[in-house]
Amino acid sequence: MSETITITIDGKECTCEKGEYLYDVAKRNGIFIPVFCRHDAFEDHRACCRICIVEVEEGGRSKVVTSCVYPVERECNVQTRSEKIMEERSVIMALLAHRAPEAASFKPMVGRVGTVETDRLVTLDGEKCILCALCVQACNSLGTGAISTVNRGTEKMIDTPYGKESAACVGCLSCANVCPTGAIEYSEDDAVRTIWNREFELIRCGECGQIMGTRDSLALAAGNNEVPAVCDECRKKHMADEMMATYRYV
Numbered sequence: 001m002s003e004t005i006t007i008t009i010d011g012k013e014c015t016c017e018k019g020e021y022l023y024d025v026a027k028r029n030g031i032f033i034p035v036f037c038r039h040d041a042f043e044d045h046r047a048c049c050r051i052c053i054v055e056v057e058e059g060g061r062s063k064v065v066t067s068c069v070y071p072v073e074r075e076c077n078v079q080t081r082s083e084k085i086m087e088e089r090s091v092i093m094a095l096l097a098h099r100a101p102e103a104a105s106f107k108p109m110v111g112r113v114g115t116v117e118t119d120r121l122v123t124l125d126g127e128k129c130i131l132c133a134l135c136v137q138a139c140n141s142l143g144t145g146a147i148s149t150v151n152r153g154t155e156k157m158i159d160t161p162y163g164k165e166s167a168a169c170v171g172c173l174s175c176a177n178v179c180p181t182g183a184i185e186y187s188e189d190d191a192v193r194t195i196w197n198r199e200f201e202l203i204r205c206g207e208c209g210q211i212m213g214t215r216d217s218l219a220l221a222a223g224n225n226e227v228p229a230v231c232d233e234c235r236k237k238h239m240a241d242e243m244m245a246t247y248r249y250v
């Protein structure tokens with residue numbers, strides 16, 4: 001049977017189950033902790049960005065922990081915006097802002113969290129990727145595993161193996177859709193989607209003409225290499241029409 005624990009976050013009493021991650025407890029109680037590399041769709045949290053740090057006081061001792069992967073084991077007092085945390089978070093924010101100055105979508109967060117001024121960091125001009133690895137998780141969750149983190153230091157990036165066309169990629173856009181900073185570029189015309197240096201045939205619904213996906217991604221989703229003739233919406237409409245017709249005659 002699970003054990004219930006009461007903890008205090010920013011002065012608010014919160015109950016949780018033993019082992020629950022601190023970030024989840026805070027979120028459930030309406031307490032904001034910034035996150036970049038954490039997405040509820042994935043169970044495996046990699047704690048890449050450290051923006052979610054908080055201060056935890058347990059048994060008279062205080063420590064800074066990464067809340068998205070910190071399991072609550074006992075009663076504790078948590079500060080999400082203590083002076084120490086705000087200072088350390090500003091440094092993390094500065095590192096990210098220098099790493100990816102073009103990551104426009106997290107600029108509002110810079111305003112909310114704050115950043116420190118420093119001339120000791122190298123700015124990667126034009127970079128948008130903050131290396132949160134959500135794209136890699138999205139790709140892995142489909143079983144495709146077409147992209148990963150490659151290189152080290154300032155050369156670290158997300159790419160296909162050796163930067164070449166990946167046979168594993170199905171062009172589904174899961175990576176681009178989950179990316180918080182719009183760092184994954186792709187293009188589309190009427191018939192072809194280009195992403196990760198590869199072109200994919202686009203399939204349209206035989207009835208409404210909407211793009212349903214790439215041939216490869218639809219075949220993967222179907223599990224039998226067969227591409228559906230109509231989109232989900234049209235298929236549902238057909239089913240509804242058939243049911244209506246059936247009921248009309250009973």
Ligand code: SF4
Binds near residue numbers: 134158175
């Ligand atoms: S491309 Fe986007 S999702 Fe992938 S690591 Fe970079 S910022 Fe994160």
Ligand code: FES
Binds near residue numbers: 037052067068
């Ligand atoms: S959100 Fe917790 S380490 Fe990135």
